[in-house]
Amino acid sequence: MQAVVGDHVHMYSRSIGMVDRKGEIVEVRGTNGEPPYLVRFDDGHQGLVYPGPDCVVEHHLSEERR
Structure with a gap:
């Protein structure tokens, strides 16, 4: 897994509630x-x-990645 500053992290819950x-x-x-x-x-x-x-890392579209 790779990321850069500005990307977002989504941590899904593992348990009900x-x-x-x-x-x-x-x-x-x-x-x-x-x-x-x-x-x-x-x-x-x-x-x-x-x-x-x-x-999951949700990548931010920066100028570097375009």
Whole structure:
């Protein structure tokens, strides 16, 4: 999995009653766009994310990727 600052992370809930979490990647701490990612979630909290199988990176179309 690779990402750049500005991409979004969608973490799907794994249990009934839990909600999905979405956020923006504000820092990439791995090499070559690899995890971990510092993510600012929609509720304002920030956390270090090591994406698992329940996580999708939604790429932001920047000038670099066009």
